[in-house]
Amino acid sequence: MMNDMTRVERTVDSKAIKIAANNVQVHYGDTHAIKDVNVEIEDKTVTAFIGPSGCGKSTFLRCLNRMNDTIDICRVTGDILLDGEDIYDKRVDPVQLRAKVGMVFQKPNPFPKSIYDNVAYGPRIHGLAKNKAELDEIVEKSLRRGAIWDEVKDRLDAPGTGLSGGQQQRLCIARAVATEPEVLLMDEPCSALDPIATAQVEELIDDLRKRYSVVIVTHSMQQAARVSQKTAFFHLGNLVEFGETGQIFTNPEDPRTESYITGRIG
Amino acid sequence: MTDISQSPGASSAAKPKGSLFDKDARTKRRNAAEGRFKLYGIAAIGIGLLMLIVLVTNIVTAGTGAFQQSFLELNVELKEDKLDKKGNRNIEDIKKVSTFGYAPLIASALESEVQKLGIQTDLKPKEMGKILSKAAQAELRNYVIANPDEIGKTVSFRFLVNSRVDGYMKGRVTRESIANDKSISVAQLDVVDQLRDSGVLYKAFNPDFIFGSDASDQRPEAAGIGVSMLGSLFMMFVVLALALPIGVAASIYLEEFAPQNRLTDIIEVNISNLAAVPSIVFGILGLAVFINYMHLPTSAPLVGGLVLTLMTLPTIIISTRASLKAVPPSIRDAALGVGASKMQSVFHHVLPLAAPGILTGTIIGLAQALGETAPLLLIGMVGFIASNPPDGIVAGFLSPNSAMPAQIYEWSKRADPAFYERAWGGIIILLIFLVTMNTIAVILRRRFERRW
């Protein structure tokens, strides 16, 4: 299978490798959720993980910032390198890692605090701002990057939970970028949103690519096609195919990928 | 309609498409069953309400009397040659005059009052004096010690009357019921009637019942619940100071940090079991550990508080864990996702959201502890006569005291029906505390309840 992958054409302007996963296996107790996955995620690129539900997309995504550590029965083997450093090394503090590899979740989950405090929380605990003025600046910058500044600038003290679903999700993205991460992981960020909010978030994701390496899990192939440059197709815990998004959608190598894309498995 | 219902006996199976307006037998049976069930429910609630009404009316009718007391107002001449022979108002010398020294002053005050009002009676002054409480001399003595400047003057003083006279004023004691009573006679009641009619003997609100101290068997009219209320208060301080931090810390650890394994399972089961342990078991544990082994003082609110802490801990732990569980995991994920440590996620986000629930559980736990009597039995707080208020905070924790429910139990044991009335009065005070605490808990829960 890996041989298949190497045959996938790469873009000419090949970018630096941000995350490299080698022989990653994940077990939940006796369930073998991820089976020997190798993948290279580029910097300043949107990489989409697609596949039928239960195939391990979220599991693999959560390996990338060690969110799986919080699940007692979860066991991860193999190595995942972030800029060449193994994030599962004993010396790595997962808390520090998560500031570098931010995460946006499926259901918008703002803290039940003000919009300002939502965004300021990360910078505060990491000591990114020396004073209130600097913090204000970070908050504004992050909200702008989250494409929500114009909508909330007059009510930063209002509770974040009072926003609409789409606004909440963009607030969560702003919160994630506020800690100056290098990688942004998004687990089905639009699945709880209506089409208009989805379009806004997708536009935002495309914009985020300028600064971050973005990995997005989606169950919508159209979405993967719209926002990503690279696509990885997972099936039953295996990474079946990984390559240029255009390539995967128009000319998949693996019959399973083709069946999924044409709607025969799902 | 007539031609449709030509064959009313035809089963619905034969005619599957019956009219929606006709209920079939099945629906009728189902509706009847539902109606019956609703009726049972209403009946159950009705019985419950009835019991509650009976209970409340009973308590109120039996207990309100304790808040009122009969007083006799007399003009007492505080003779200097009796109370302060040296005339220098030295407080130590004044204290040397015992309660017996005050008796003649009160007797002559009563006698002159009776004469002034023109009351005809064959009673000897000594017999007449029995109208007053046995606490009367002590009351006057305390007053003089507190106000030595009044010596030499004639002051108007409000004396407690004997509990039988008080009972007569409240209708508890009648001329018929005292036939075999040695402590009061019909002749005395005649005097009482006339004193009442002339307005010097009257019923009034008695703050000493709420704030005062307990009195001996002989003086029910002087007994108050105030000192044991202090005992309860000091115990609640101990419970709050220990059970809240320990309970919350234990719950946070178990809920957020502890690995899921056999050991934590066992601990969990045992905490639930502890909540079901009869409180007297905690009492005997307290006796064995705190008094016999650690040699803490008997009857002390500190020990009572420690025992009640043991009893309250499971309640607090269970409610804290429930409110921690109610905080959605997405909040924890959100915090971890921006690089907060486990502890930061708990203390910055989870705990504040769980706080109202924790507080509610704590208040309910405290209310339970406040009303608990059985464990206090074994550490000597039940049966202790709380006749003196503790002097100072340290003494409040360490010197022997009683507690409200223990005081109520103590009063209900005593023979004199006047104490029985006070027991009911004590119950009213205790219930006011409990209802207030529970109301606060409910308000907190309502106010901060969050829908996700």
Ligand SMILES: Nc1ncnc2c1ncn2[C@@H]1O[C@H](COP(=O)(O)OP(=O)(O)O)[C@@H](O)[C@H]1O
């Ligand atoms: N917390 C967990 N405990 C046990 N098994 C899990 C857990 N999370 C996911 N799994 C299992 O791992 C597999 C992959 O799940 P997941 O990564 O959520 O799939 P996807 O996101 O692609 O729908 C599934 O079989 C699922 O049952």
Ligand SMILES: [Mg+2]
């Ligand atoms: Mg998923």
